[in-house]
Amino acid sequence: MSLTIKEILENKGITPREEHLEILETRWKGMQALRGDLKGANIDDADIALRNIPGGDHVE
Amino acid sequence: MLSKELVAKSVEELAPLIENKSISPVELTEAILDHADATEEKINAYMEMYRKEAIEGAKKAEEEIVNGNYRGMYHGIPMAIKDNVYFKDKVSTMSSKIHKDFVSAHDATVIAKLRNAGVVFTGKLSMHEYAWGITNNNPHYGAVKNPWNLEKIPGGSSGGSGAAVAVGSTVASLGTDTAGSIRIPSSACGIVGLKQTHGRVSKYGVYPLAWSLDHVGPMTKTVKDAAGLLQIIAGFDKNDPTTVDVPVDNYLEKITGDVKDLVIGVNEEYFFNEVDDGIEKLVRAGIQTLVNQGAKVKEVKIPMLQYAEWAELVTSLSEASAIHHSDMLTRPDDFGHDIRMLFELGELPSAVDYLQAQQIRRQLKQDFQKAFEEVDVLMMPTLPILPNDIGDDWANLNGKKVDLIDNIIRFTGPGNLTGLPALSVPCGFSEGLPVGLQIMGRAFDEATILNTGYALEQTNPMKNKKPDLLLNA
Numbered sequence: 070m071s072l073t074i075k076e077i078l079e080n081k082g083i084t085p086r087e088e089h090l091e092i093l094e095t096r097w098k099g100m101q102a103l104r105g106d107l108k109g110a111n112i113d114d115a116d117i118a119l120r121n122i123p124g125g126d127h128v129e
Numbered sequence: 130m131l132s133k134e135l136v137a138k139s140v141e142e143l144a145p146l147i148e149n150k151s152i153s154p155v156e157l158t159e160a161i162l163d164h165a166d167a168t169e170e171k172i173n174a175y176m177e178m179y180r181k182e183a184i185e186g187a188k189k190a191e192e193e194i195v196n197g198n199y200r201g202m203y204h205g206i207p208m209a210i211k212d213n214v215y216f217k218d219k220v221s222t223m224s225s226k227i228h229k230d231f232v233s234a235h236d237a238t239v240i241a242k243l244r245n246a247g248v249v250f251t252g253k254l255s256m257h258e259y260a261w262g263i264t265n266n267n268p269h270y271g272a273v274k275n276p277w278n279l280e281k282i283p284g285g286s287s288g289g290s291g292a293a294v295a296v297g298s299t300v301a302s303l304g305t306d307t308a309g310s311i312r313i314p315s316s317a318c319g320i321v322g323l324k325q326t327h328g329r330v331s332k333y334g335v336y337p338l339a340w341s342l343d344h345v346g347p348m349t350k351t352v353k354d355a356a357g358l359l360q361i362i363a364g365f366d367k368n369d370p371t372t373v374d375v376p377v378d379n380y381l382e383k384i385t386g387d388v389k390d391l392v393i394g395v396n397e398e399y400f401f402n403e404v405d406d407g408i409e410k411l412v413r414a415g416i417q418t419l420v421n422q423g424a425k426v427k428e429v430k431i432p433m434l435q436y437a438e439w440a441e442l443v444t445s446l447s448e449a450s451a452i453h454h455s456d457m458l459t460r461p462d463d464f465g466h467d468i469r470m471l472f473e474l475g476e477l478p479s480a481v482d483y484l485q486a487q488q489i490r491r492q493l494k495q496d497f498q499k500a501f502e503e504v505d506v507l508m509m510p511t512l513p514i515l516p517n518d519i520g521d522d523w524a525n526l527n528g529k530k531v532d533l534i535d536n537i538i539r540f541t542g543p544g545n546l547t548g549l550p551a552l553s554v555p556c557g558f559s560e561g562l563p564v565g566l567q568i569m570g571r572a573f574d575e576a577t578i579l580n581t582g583y584a585l586e587q588t589n590p591m592k593n594k595k596p597d598l599l600l601n602a
Contacts, residue, residue, distance in 0.1 A: 074477065081476055082458045089470045096474055099535070103439035107485065110436060115488040 237334025309541025
């Protein structure tokens with residue numbers, strides 16, 4: 070089952086403007102095209118190192 | 130001195146005149162405010178003008194200087210600031226309807242630092258609503274116009290800052306930059322814009338667009354003005370979890386203009402692909418002027434740039450939509466049509482999309498780091514296109530109609546993704562509009578890109594050109 074953009078947004082409580090739906094569809098497809106298959110990016114083991122610093126925002 | 134002469138001057142020209150008491154901060158501030166009054170009807174850069182407080186501030190600065198307490202380059206300099214940077218007890222609207230009455234209880238860290246440096250604040254400047262766009266065609270407060278051609282956009286989101294500096298209604302300004310919002314209007318308006326390294330300048334008290342990509346930085350008439358401004362605002366801040374405690378250089382001292390043996394990196398595949406012919410010609414000519422002064426050029430590969438546009442879009446869209454999610458649930462009609470659509474789009478990427486974008490980002494950083502083992506700076510056009518007509522959502526790229534937002538951030542976005550410093554410096558005019566050359570550098574090495582920008586600035590044959598509106602308002 071695939072959901073439409075309208076359904077995805079409505080499931081999050083967001084009501085998109087009707088005139089945006091076609092543009093959103095085009096832009097979302099455009100983003101998928103930019104992403105491609107990420108072949109060659111070797112992202113599976115790429116550690117993005119989100120920091121979890123106990124005791125505050127900075128290491129001091 | 131005639132007020133027209135005053136408003137045309139840079140900080141580096143004004144500062145010695147203020148220090149030796151040839152001109153007074155009051156005289157300068159009055160000239161700037163009068164010039165803003167005269168140009169606002171056409172430019173629409175100001176959200177609010179602080180005339181009374183500015184004159185009081187200028188009198189205080191003057192008294193201090195007369196009494197021998199000169200604080201430095203920006204003492205007594207009038208500045209207006211982008212409207213997402215908080216002033217204590219003043220309204221900061223973010224040029225939005227939702228925050229139209231928002232009053233901050235504290236100064237942003239950058240404002241507190243500028244106060245200590247003796248800056249005179251003349252007001253707040255218009256921006257693209259919530260900084261989420263590049264046209265500055267604001268549905269609530271009207272379009273800001275480009276001083277070089279009133280039918281063209283000034284770029285954004287710091288378009289009020291770009292237009293005001295170019296037309297002389299502020300001497301210098303601060304902008305914010307998440308995908309290019311300092312550098313885009315700086316290029317479009319023919320001024321200098323610096324997005325320093327992420328973590329170099331505190332963002333505390335600046336309304337966010339996308340936390341991991343946001344920067345606040347200088348927009349000025351000259352490279353030395355930008356260096357002087359960075360000197361004041363740079364440094365660690367315990368209130369901003371992203372600032373990094375590394376030593377701050379003496380930027381002005383390191384500007385010598387000497388580029389002998391500087392190695393300039395050029396990446397043809399990404400940064401010279403699909404570029405307006407007129408822009409490309411000027412940027413290559415700019416690089417050649419540095420080669421003529423002893424710099425060398427080396428081609429570099431940065432393979433992960435092929436995914437940079439996707440990673441930038443997913444990161445900025447997701448973070449911005451998270452910030453505005455609550456208002457999208459309860460009062461979406463209060464957003465302008467264009468940014469509401471972007472907030473809708475930002476609800477679509479999955480958590481996996483966002484995290485994969487961060488994985489791409491890390492690898493992109495590694496690619497850039499590798500490139501900077503071979504070169505000192507990278508050079509490219511700031512923008513691949515010229516500023517478009519106000520109201521259009523498309524741009525002309527060598528006769529082809531292309532999407533505006535996707536194209537205008539193509540060369541600036543990688544600086545935000547990697548956090549590396551990037552400077553836009555004017556390098557000439559194409560079709561009567563200014564063109565910027567972008568210089569990227571190693572992390573926390575703003576000194577090298579500023580020195581390189583200064584060397585380029587000295588050779589720009591159009592550097593003393595001013596908009597007609599500045600001269601004839």
